[in-house]
Amino acid sequence: MEELEQLFTCRQCGFCCHGETTVSLDAADQQRMVDYLQLPRDEVARRYWRVSGSVVQMRIVDHHCIFYNNGCSVYYGRPWRCAQWPLVPALLLDEANYQAISESCPGITKELSYHHFCSILKRVLDRKSSREEHR
Template identity: 35%
Template sequence: MMNDFYENGLNFTCQRCSGCCRHEPGYVFLSEEDVKKMCKRLDLSRKKFIKKYCKVADLIGVKRLSLIEKPNNDCIFWDNGCTVYEARPLQCKSFPFWAHNLINEESWASVVESCPGAGQGELRSKDEIDKWLDKRLDEPFINPK
């Protein structure tokens, strides 16, 4: 259970800066639902999509399917904006409402410092934020074998 520091909600409106999609290495973990939506959007079979756009991330022995990045660490689907926006993964849709960003006020303050949309704009209710957290828990990431 998350700390209730956001009992009264948190402000966030995406500014479309693409800062969360670019410049730094990271992982975009995929669920089965993410893969299905992206395959449909790109008109690719699951096998071709995974071969062309995915890698296996090994996080201390736990393997997860993740999108690959461009050599400059931009998301593979970033090109002056998200080229698969309508089918973007849940991890992308739910940013910045990720569990590690909502541990306490300090973790949220770190997001506010790095994301121009965090801490301003639309007030997101505790219920809405908790729904994002629950949805991420309910849609397990793919564990490639």
């Protein structure tokens, strides 16, 4: 089993997609979404994004991300922050944060101790960082 799968398997439950806020989209996120939706950028912006000055975010509809519909409708074109969640570096810093995220996310493997979880996550993040540095 790949190390990442030891930590997390997305169930597309949408818990992380619900709330009154959403993630900001950087330029790469915006382009990935435009490419995935195969629509002109101005149409994607008009239909799906909330633009406030230089900040671009996905719209919220009925207390969830506009792309949530019994799962992520743009899963392969989703923002990097969504792809990273819930395996964020902050989990390595605070066991209480880990507990809160773990309790809210059914995809996190519950059988691992916090310290074992962190040792695997650190290796995964280090490898990812190393690959990005060599691009």
